[in-house]
Amino acid sequence: MxxxxxxxxxxxxxxxxxxxxxxxxxxxxxxxxxxxxxxxxxxxxxxxxxxxxxxDFAVSAEFLAERVPGLTRAVADALVDVLRQKGFLDEKGFLKNDGRRTPWKKAVEDAKVLPEGFHLERHVTEELNVAYAYHEFTSxxxxxxxxxxxxxxxx
CATH class of the missing domain: 3.40.50 (Rossmann fold)
Structure with a gap:
């Protein structure tokens, strides 16, 4: 598209x-x-x-858990909490920067919120990019x- x-x-x-x-x-x-x-x-x-x-729209655990296969609601909640704590989201839950350029992976690794063997980081990044709505994604x-x-x- x-x-x-x-x-x-x-x-x-x-x-x-x-x-x-x-x-x-x-x-x-x-x-x-x-x-x-x-x-x-x-x-x-x-x-x-x-x-x-x-x-663009606010990042939510519901959205991430629904769109990323294998991402449970509990892990998605923790991930969104880390995004808030690290200042990647504004006060309304919108990403401040392009999801592809937000260093969220390092932040969640440090917080140890992703389960061992989780290999869907690319999918999370793409969904953050959808939420940011800068380009390409219209699904x-x-x-x-x-x-x-x-x-x-x-x-």
Whole structure:
């Protein structure tokens, strides 16, 4: 679900341009600006266009335990506690930095919260990246995305 886009090609929008869907993370301000400009141009040409924004959300034990196979709720609770204690989360539970750049692994190793033999650190990192919503991950909006496509199947 990753696409760079062809924003420069939007200067000339031909008649009969098909419906367009933009799914992006507004935290990526450069891309958000390009999307907004493209949406405006397409609407001016009466193209059916929709924008779905994938925003960040607070990190929770429920989310991590549900999304990371083999991560129990108890371990997820401990992991989120370490994230809070180390200052990786703000007062509302949102990651302060990109999940891929947060040194959470060292912090949980020091706190000894992961069970012996736990080898899913990469999965936890990716889910933290989803929560941070900087780029690439749009899977939490799949239902909305697929409904949009289904609504355009006969067009």
């Amino acid at each position: 990753i696409a760079e886009g062809v924003y420069g090609a939007m200067a000339e929008i031909p008649a009969g341009y098909p419906p367009a869907l933009f799914v992006h993370m507004p935290k990526d301000t450069e891309r958000a600006g390009l999307v907004a400009d493209s949406v405006r141009k397409l609407k001016a040409k009466r193209v059916d266009v929709r924008e779905i924004q994938c925003d 939490l909006k799949n239902t909305e995305i697929f409904k949009w496509f289904e609504s355009h199947m006969n067009h």
